[in-house]
Amino acid sequence: MASTPSPLLLHLTLNDPSVKSSSHKASLFTISPPPSPTLKTPTIRSRLSRLCQEGQPHVARQLFDTIPRPTTVLWNTIIIGFICNNMPLEALLFYSHLKTTSPSTIPDSYTYSSTLKACAATSNLMLAISMYAELGFLDIARKVFDRCSEKNAEVLNTMIGAYIQNNCFLEAIDLFLQAMENEQTALDDVTFLSALTAVSQLQCLNLGQQIHAFLAKSLTVLPVTLMNSIIAMYSRCNSINTSFEVFEKMPKRDVVSWNTMISGFIQNGLDDEGLMLVYEMQKQKFKIDSVTVLSLLSAASNLRNKEIGKQTHAYLVRNNIQFDGMDSYLVDMYAKSGLIMTAACVFGRSCVKDRDLATWNAMLAGYTQNGLILDACVTFRQMLEQNLRPNAVTIASILPACNPFGNVDLGKQLHGFSVRYLLDQNVFVGSALVDMYSKSGEINYAENVFAKSAEKNSVTYTTMISGYGQNGMGDRAISLFHSMQRSGIRPDPVTFVAVLSACSYAGLVDEGLQIFESMKRDFKIQPSTQHYCCVADMLGRVGRVQEAFEFVERLGEEGNVIEIWGSLLGACRLHGQIEMGEVVASKLLEMGSKDRLSGYQVLLSNMYAEEKNWEGVDRLRKEMREKGSRKEVGSSWIDIGGQVIRFVSKDKDHPQCSEICQMLDRLTLEMKDTDHSFVEDTFDKL
Numbered sequence: 129m130a131s132t133p134s135p136l137l138l139h140l141t142l143n144d145p146s147v148k149s150s151s152h153k154a155s156l157f158t159i160s161p162p163p164s165p166t167l168k169t170p171t172i173r174s175r176l177s178r179l180c181q182e183g184q185p186h187v188a189r190q191l192f193d194t195i196p197r198p199t200t201v202l203w204n205t206i207i208i209g210f211i212c213n214n215m216p217l218e219a220l221l222f223y224s225h226l227k228t229t230s231p232s233t234i235p236d237s238y239t240y241s242s243t244l245k246a247c248a249a250t251s252n253l254m255l256a257i258s259m260y261a262e263l264g265f266l267d268i269a270r271k272v273f274d275r276c277s278e279k280n281a282e283v284l285n286t287m288i289g290a291y292i293q294n295n296c297f298l299e300a301i302d303l304f305l306q307a308m309e310n311e312q313t314a315l316d317d318v319t320f321l322s323a324l325t326a327v328s329q330l331q332c333l334n335l336g337q338q339i340h341a342f343l344a345k346s347l348t349v350l351p352v353t354l355m356n357s358i359i360a361m362y363s364r365c366n367s368i369n370t371s372f373e374v375f376e377k378m379p380k381r382d383v384v385s386w387n388t389m390i391s392g393f394i395q396n397g398l399d400d401e402g403l404m405l406v407y408e409m410q411k412q413k414f415k416i417d418s419v420t421v422l423s424l425l426s427a428a429s430n431l432r433n434k435e436i437g438k439q440t441h442a443y444l445v446r447n448n449i450q451f452d453g454m455d456s457y458l459v460d461m462y463a464k465s466g467l468i469m470t471a472a473c474v475f476g477r478s479c480v481k482d483r484d485l486a487t488w489n490a491m492l493a494g495y496t497q498n499g500l501i502l503d504a505c506v507t508f509r510q511m512l513e514q515n516l517r518p519n520a521v522t523i524a525s526i527l528p529a530c531n532p533f534g535n536v537d538l539g540k541q542l543h544g545f546s547v548r549y550l551l552d553q554n555v556f557v558g559s560a561l562v563d564m565y566s567k568s569g570e571i572n573y574a575e576n577v578f579a580k581s582a583e584k585n586s587v588t589y590t591t592m593i594s595g596y597g598q599n600g601m602g603d604r605a606i607s608l609f610h611s612m613q614r615s616g617i618r619p620d621p622v623t624f625v626a627v628l629s630a631c632s633y634a635g636l637v638d639e640g641l642q643i644f645e646s647m648k649r650d651f652k653i654q655p656s657t658q659h660y661c662c663v664a665d666m667l668g669r670v671g672r673v674q675e676a677f678e679f680v681e682r683l684g685e686e687g688n689v690i691e692i693w694g695s696l697l698g699a700c701r702l703h704g705q706i707e708m709g710e711v712v713a714s715k716l717l718e719m720g721s722k723d724r725l726s727g728y729q730v731l732l733s734n735m736y737a738e739e740k741n742w743e744g745v746d747r748l749r750k751e752m753r754e755k756g757s758r759k760e761v762g763s764s765w766i767d768i769g770g771q772v773i774r775f776v777s778k779d780k781d782h783p784q785c786s787e788i789c790q791m792l793d794r795l796t797l798e799m800k801d802t803d804h805s806f807v808e809d810t811f812d813k814l
Contacts, residue, residue: 173205180209185218198230204238211242216249223255254286261290266299281316288322292329300326301335317351324357328364336361349379356384363392386412387419399427403436416443418451425457434465456486463494472503485516493525504529505538518545520554527560536568543577555583559591566595586612586620594626602634609643621653628662632669640666657689664692668699677708688719 172195179188185206192198192206203226210219223243226233240259247256253276260269273279273287284307291300304323307313320343327336340358343350355378362371375389386409393402402423410416421440428437441458455478462471475491488511495504508526511518523546530539543561546552552561558581565574578592589612596605609627612619624647631640644663647653660683667676680687680696693716700709775782782788
């Protein structure tokens with residue numbers, strides 16, 4: 129039996145006092161392999177260690193290669209064995225082998241400290257910088273870089289890459305600019321690729337343009353890799369037209385060029401242009417790969433185009449294309465295209481234990497967006513049963529499921545969960561919480577969440593403004609709208625829909641009209657159908673029906689939308705404008721299908737009934753029967769003790785129907801008595 133090897137203590141020999149005084153010295157810079165288990169039969173680790181002690185690390189390596197799934201401890205044993213036999217270069221090559229061939233193996237403190245020792249022995253500063261960056265010790269990585277006597281392009285690129293790897297994009301750009309000013313520092317393509325990546329992440333268009341101009345002046349022909357990076361930079365900085373100009377002028381393109389431009393179009397909301405470019409890509413004999421497919425699925429999701437989605441899915445199957453996260457993209461695409469059962473099939477065919485969090489989140493969001501609240505709750509429970517911890521996307525996806533039933537208790541539980549796991553400060557979770565509480569009538573809770581949100585974006589403000597509007601607080605909605613601008617956050621078209629709706633609910637017409645006029649004048653936002661609907665509804669609610677009618681007529685072809693004229697018809701009924709209502713109804717009949725107009729026909733019929741025009745009622749009902757038009761039955765629901773109870777008009781299916789009707793009669797009588805008492809008290813006071 130092999131004897132237990134004595135502990136090996138290897139210390140990092142970098143001459144830097146700050147390194148030696150680091151609080152992480154014991155765990156990162158000292159190699160102390162865990163004690164060998166005291167077993168009667170030698171372990172694999174002890175055999176490898178024994179061979180290394182006997183000066184046969186290559187034999188140990190050969191034995192290592194026969195192990196099907198070596199653990200981190202075994203990798204460490206070989207690295208340390210090479211170092212102990214004065215073979216630091218082999219140790220570094222073996223560490224590189226670990227990173228490239230076994231990504232699922234997670235290095236530990238022994239791995240890093242021993243490899244850093246090898247770096248010191250070989251003066252391999254680039255790998256040392258990379259390892260410190262991987263550990264998150266950027267300050268130490270920078271000290272190693274600063275003490276390097278020869279800062280060639282490789283060393284510079286390693287340090288810039290280290291900053292980018294840790295999302296320190298400003299520091300990466302600062303180092304790049306320092307290198308640009310130092311004529312002795314040589315820059316290569318990788319340097320500029322890294323700089324353009326940092327610029328893209330910060331969306332610093334001005335600096336990106338300067339780098340582009342410098343490259344164009346310095347090089348006769350730009351390499352394709354640099355051109356691809358420039359295209360990505362302009363797309364990321366919202367200059368999609370410039371991006372396409374660069375793409376068009378490329379003398380030579382590769383698959384990455386096409387994919388970068390297609391992705392740029394889709395990320396900037398130009399889905400149709402992206403799809404056309406895919407077609408052109410195929411005409412140019414470039415083969416669609418997994419990156420192209422990813423863009424196609426995103427475009428299909430955005431456009432809610434199930435045909436494109438199905439064709440893309442079929443292409444995946446025919447060509448046996450697989451990529452990470454594929455199921456989540458397919459589920460998302462089918463759910464957004466209205467094919468929720470197909471999404472569920474894609475979700476269900478995967479092994480429960482193999483599903484990643486993104487796939488669960490996509491299914492949850494799909495059920496919620498399609499109104500299948502019970503399915504969303506069941507799926508959420510199944511996810512928890514798999515011991516998967518929800519993340520911010522999960523909470524933001526499931527919270528809307530609380531709204532349709534007004535189930536604020538479930539929402540509060542999710543809120544508590546997000547607080548416990550520090551997810552409540554995520555901007556998307558915060559916005560979803562504000563929305564949930566607002567729609568549940570708990571406006572004070574919504575305000576509290578909004579006030580405590582450390583990060584607020586346009587979605588957060590818009591959600592709170594909408595919440596104020598839904599709860600009849602138009603003044604607060606307008607005040608927050610102005611506060612949003614003072615905070616430096618620019619309102620978007622959805623924000624204007626929220627604040628105009630709030631003005632409509634609260635009857636703040638003049639304020640609403642001023643905000644509507646400022647859209648195009650001050651914010652250069654072209655009004656859409658939703659904005660026009662808000663204005664028509666705003667005017668109609670307060671009785672300015674004629675003004676609303678004239679506003680809609682002035683829109684011309686742009687106003688020939690069912691929703692706008694439908695809003696006007698509702699105002700006609702509210703204020704008894706029968707003649708105008710008939711004109712509006714005729715206009716609606718000219719532009720819509722029977723299925724979409726049935727509700728408006730019922731509305732006009734009710735207007736006739738209120739005026740005792742039974743002939744008009746009969747005529748309209750007869751027309752609906754002949755055309756097969758039918759209005760979907762409206763319903764109400766209430767949550768009692770966790771059970772959701774749904775009611776429709778003249779509903780007698782509930783087991784306690786008679787008791788409910790008796791209580792309604794009793795409440796009606798009490799309300800009438802209260803009204804009489806109130807009137808009598810008022811006259812007495814007068």
